[in-house]
Amino acid sequence: MSESPRPHRPTPTPATAPSQPDEAVRAELTRLRESIDNIDAAVVHMLAERFKCTQQVGVLKAEHQLPPADPAREARQIARLRELAGSAKLDPAFAEKLLNFIIAEVIRHHETIADGAR
Ligand SMILES: O=C(O)C(=O)C[C@]1(C(=O)O)C=C[C@@H](O)C=C1
Known part of the structure; x- marks a missing residue:
């Protein structure tokens, strides 16, 4: 879900x-x-609380030269969220897209923090 937000279109009269x-x-x-x-x-x-946590993760990763992305962790998160979504009667594909969208933004933040630490 990397596309920009849905543009607002006025309802036709x-x-x-x-x-x-x-x-x-x-x-x-x-x-x-x-x-x-x-x-x-x-x-x-x-989401604001989640980004506060991931900001701290970003600092920790930059301080210890850890890579911004952790694909194995992401795979576990996606599997877990798809499972939860299914139980909650939410489309698992949608849950996965949403998590990937959020994580992509987090990775961008991590990269910015790492760039600043260099
Ligand atoms: O858990 C981490 O290592 C994070 O950096 C957090 C997070 C996430 O937003 O959940 C972001 C990037 C990683 O690829 C995996 C997970």
Whole structure:
């Protein structure tokens, strides 16, 4: 998942304006969106904590001349996450892509730290 984020495209205006959704539908949509917003916030906070840890790993690796990437560790992480995703009814391929996307960014950070230590 190295591509840039999905560009925002405005929803096309339908030829005929839809009738206002029922009040109960709007209330349900609002309730679900509030949960989505909470989950998105939790994801951001969890990712921030993960990057704090990996930043420390990057420093440790640079100090001890260890390579930024550890493919064997990654293979174990992917296998574990795919398993967890399956149990949670999340697409394992998606979980793998997401982890690879995050790890690619971490490796970039590790390389920057190592370059600064040289
Ligand atoms: O565990 C490490 O060695 C890390 O550098 C962390 C991490 C990760 O983000 O989980 C990143 C790069 C490695 O290839 C493997 C794992």
